[in-house]
Amino acid sequence: MSGSRSSGNGRPTIRDVAREAGVSIGTVSAVINERGQVAEETRRHVQRFIAELGFEPNNTARSLKSRRISSIGFVVPDLDNPFFAAVAEGVQRGIGDNDILLMLCITWSQTEREEYFARIMRTQRLDGVIYLTGTGLPSSSLLELARAGSVVFVDEVLPGMDVPFVSSNNLAGARAVARHVIDQGHRRIAIVGGPPRLWTSEQRLAGFRESLAAAAIDTDAAPYVAGDYSERSGYLAAERFLAGSRKHWPTAILCANDLMAIGVMRYCREHDVAVPSELSITGFDDIAAAELLQPALTTVAQPGLEMGRAAAELLLHRTGVRPEPPATTHFQTSVRIRNSVAAVVS
Amino acid sequence: MSGSRSSGNGRPTIRDVAREAGVSIGTVSAVINERGQVAEETRRHVQRFIAELGFEPNNTARSLKSRRISSIGFVVPDLDNPFFAAVAEGVQRGIGDNDILLMLCITWSQTEREEYFARIMRTQRLDGVIYLTGTGLPSSSLLELARAGSVVFVDEVLPGMDVPFVSSNNLAGARAVARHVIDQGHRRIAIVGGPPRLWTSEQRLAGFRESLAAAAIDTDAAPYVAGDYSERSGYLAAERFLAGSRKHWPTAILCANDLMAIGVMRYCREHDVAVPSELSITGFDDIAAAELLQPALTTVAQPGLEMGRAAAELLLHRTGVRPEPPATTHFQTSVRIRNSVAAVVS
DNA sequence: ATTTCGATATGAACCGGTTCAAATTCGAAG
DNA sequence: CTTCGAATTTGAACCGGTTCATATCGAAAT
Numbered sequence A, B: 001m002s003g004s005r006s007s008g009n010g011r012p013t014i015r016d017v018a019r020e021a022g023v024s025i026g027t028v029s030a031v032i033n034e035r036g037q038v039a040e041e042t043r044r045h046v047q048r049f050i051a052e053l054g055f056e057p058n059n060t061a062r063s064l065k066s067r068r069i070s071s072i073g074f075v076v077p078d079l080d081n082p083f084f085a086a087v088a089e090g091v092q093r094g095i096g097d098n099d100i101l102l103m104l105c106i107t108w109s110q111t112e113r114e115e116y117f118a119r120i121m122r123t124q125r126l127d128g129v130i131y132l133t134g135t136g137l138p139s140s141s142l143l144e145l146a147r148a149g150s151v152v153f154v155d156e157v158l159p160g161m162d163v164p165f166v167s168s169n170n171l172a173g174a175r176a177v178a179r180h181v182i183d184q185g186h187r188r189i190a191i192v193g194g195p196p197r198l199w200t201s202e203q204r205l206a207g208f209r210e211s212l213a214a215a216a217i218d219t220d221a222a223p224y225v226a227g228d229y230s231e232r233s234g235y236l237a238a239e240r241f242l243a244g245s246r247k248h249w250p251t252a253i254l255c256a257n258d259l260m261a262i263g264v265m266r267y268c269r270e271h272d273v274a275v276p277s278e279l280s281i282t283g284f285d286d287i288a289a290a291e292l293l294q295p296a297l298t299t300v301a302q303p304g305l306e307m308g309r310a311a312a313e314l315l316l317h318r319t320g321v322r323p324e325p326p327a328t329t330h331f332q333t334s335v336r337i338r339n340s341v342a343a344v345v346s
Numbered sequence C: 001a002t003t004t005c006g007a008t009a010t011g012a013a014c015c016g017g018t019t020c021a022a023a024t025t026c027g028a029a030g
Numbered sequence D: 001c002t003t004c005g006a007a008t009t010t011g012a013a014c015c016g017g018t019t020c021a022t023a024t025c026g027a028a029a030t
Helices: A014-021 A025-032 A040-053 A059-065 A082-095 A111-123 A140-148 A170-183 A199-214 A231-241 A258-270 A288-292 A304-318 B014-021 B025-032 B040-053 B059-065 B082-095 B111-124 B140-148 B170-183 B199-214 B231-241 B258-270 B288-292 B304-318
Strands: A071-076 A101-106 A128-132 A151-154 A165-168 A189-193 A224-226 A252-255 A280-282 A299-301 A334-336 B071-076 B101-106 B128-132 B151-154 B165-168 B189-193 B224-226 B252-255 B280-282 B299-301 B334-336
Touching (some): A059 B059, A082 A128, A128 A304, A165 A170, A170 A199, A170 A280, A170 A299, A189 A199, A189 A231, A258 B288, B014 B025, B014 B040, B025 B040, B128 B140, B140 B151, B170 B189, B170 B280, B189 B199, B231 B252, B231 B258
Parallel strands (some): A071 A101, A128 A151, A151 A165, A189 A224, B151 B165, B189 B224, B189 B252
C-alpha cells in the first residue's frame, strides 16, 4: 500500500518518513523532538506518517551527534549483599522515567573488572556513573573518570577529592549501637571491622571506639579483626575471638555489617555458643535477614533505597537533567534494638 | 608538541589518528579492529599514535554502522528477592569479557514499566534481552520483541511459542519436597501457590498435587491460596489457613517460594504457633536466608547463578557471539531438608 | 506597490565510526 | 625492462539521526 518504503530491509528511518509525508527531514526531526517551530497542521500530518510507518527513532544515531544523557553505569561489588541490592533498586527509582538506561557493572571487588568497566564506560560514552564502594578503594581509572566528569559515590568519600557523594551517618550509628551494648553492661567487647582504608569501615570503627573510650574501656585492648564485609570473614573473626579460654572471651562482638554478624552467629550455632546469653552480637545495615534471625539481630539501619535514589537524583542534577538537587544526600542511621544483645549478669 | 589535535575540544577521533600517523582512516580502522591486511610495520606505527593521542573508539558511532552486539537487557521484577539477584549475578558472569553492557530493567511487576522498557530496547537497538518472570505474564510488547529477535526467558516457558528459555525442574522439586512432608506423616497439607498462570507457579503446584494424589490425599480438599511470591502474601495466606478452630488447621504448609514461607513463619512467630512442632513449613528457591531462619527452612534449591549464566550464554550463542550453546539449560532441583518440617505424632 | 517581519520549512553538513571497490606498491616471473 | 598478481592502502559513501544558516511565505506596515 502507501506504506512501502524504499529501503526494503530495516525499519523506517527519518528520511523514509520525510519522503512519505512530503516534508524535509529537519521537519520530521523537529516533530519527534517537539522542538522548533512546527505548524500544528504539519505536526499532525507528520505524526500520522510516523505512526503509519511505525517509525521509532534510533537512539544510537541520535546520541552520536547530540550528546544528550541517555545511560549511566552502576558499579557495585555484588548483589548478594541485600544492602547493595536495595541501593540498586533505589537508583532505578531515582532515574524515574527519564529515558535513561541503567548499566549494571558487577565487579566482585576485582580491580581489573573495575578497570574494565571504566574502559567500557569511556568507549560507550556513558553519561555518568554511580559507584558503590566494595571492599577496596576505587581503581585509578575510575578516579580519573570521577575527576573528569560525573561520578557519584555512595558510601565512600575520598579524602582531598571534590567528588559528589551520598552517605549515611555511619559514625553516629556505630557510636549509638556500641553505646547500647555498653549500657547492657558489656566491658569485654570485640570488634569485627570492614576492609581497612574504606570510609565506611573507618567511620564505623571510629564510632565503636568513641563509645568505648567514653565508657573508659581501653580501646587498644579491645580485640579487633578486619573483615571484608562477607559472611565468611565474620565466621573467621569469630573463630579468632572465641579461641582459648572461655573466661577471656569477649561478651559482645560489634560487627561492621550484618553479613559478618551473620557469620559470627553461624559460628556460634556450630560451636554451641549461646547468643545472646553467652555472647551478644550487633551488625550494621539492617538487611531483611537481620529481623529473621534467631535471635533477631540488633543492628544499625541505613536507608539503602533512599540512598540509591538520592545518588541517582544527584547525578541527574549534575548532568543537567534535573533542575533541583535531591533534598538529602546525608542520611540518618538508627539503631534497631532486637534480641541479639543481652544484659550482662555479673 | 606533536600531539596537538585539530579539534581542540573533545577526544581524538579516528581521523585525528589518521592525520597524525599519516595514514588513511581505513587503515586506522583496520588496526583497531585487527582486521584486514595491515603490514606489521604499519600496525605498530599506527598503534604508537593511538597510544600517544589516547584514542579510544566511540562505541556509539561504531554500532551505528555495524550492528555488532554491544548491550543486552535484563528484565527482572525486583532485586529484593535473592533468587533474582543470584540470576543477575549469573548473567553478568555469563557475559564474561565480551564487551557487552548489561542494562538493568527493574519492573516492579508493573506492566507499564515492562512496556516502557520494551520501547527503550527497540529504540536503543539492544541486541538481546534476558527476561525473568515476575508475578505476571510478559507484556505484549515484550512478546513481540521475543518473536522478532533475541529474548531468552528464565523460568518461564510460553505455551505455543518457540522461544528459548532456561529453567529448572520445578515439577520434580515440588514433587520431592511434598513427598518429604507426606513421609513425615502429614495429611492435612495446605498450599501457598505463586501467581496463577505463571509457568513456575503451575509447575510447582502440579508437583505438590501429584505427590498429594500419590498419597491418596484428596487434592481438591487441600486448602490452597494463590500468593504473589512476596513475603507479605505468605503472611496473608497463613492468616487464612490458621483461622478458625485449631483442630482443623493444616499440619503443614507447602509454599511456592521461600519469601512466602518466611511470611508464613513470621505469622507463626507473631501468633505463637510453634514451627515445626505445630506446623511444618517448606519453601522453594533456597535463598541464603532459608538456612539462617530458626528453624532453618526445608526448601527446594535451584541454581540461580548457573541459570543466569546459562541464559546469558544461550543469548550470546543465538546472537552469534558465542560458537557453542551452554551445556545445560534445564537444571535439576534438589530438596534441602532442614528443620522446618517435623514428623507428625499421632 | 513595496518593504518588513515573524513563523515555518528546508536540506547540507556533521557526529565518528565501518565498508569496500579501486588505486598503489612491490617483488617475482618472463 | 616489462608484466602480473598478491598484499596493502586509500578515501568516498554510508549508518540515521541533529543542527542551524538560509529560503519561503503570508500578512501587516509603509
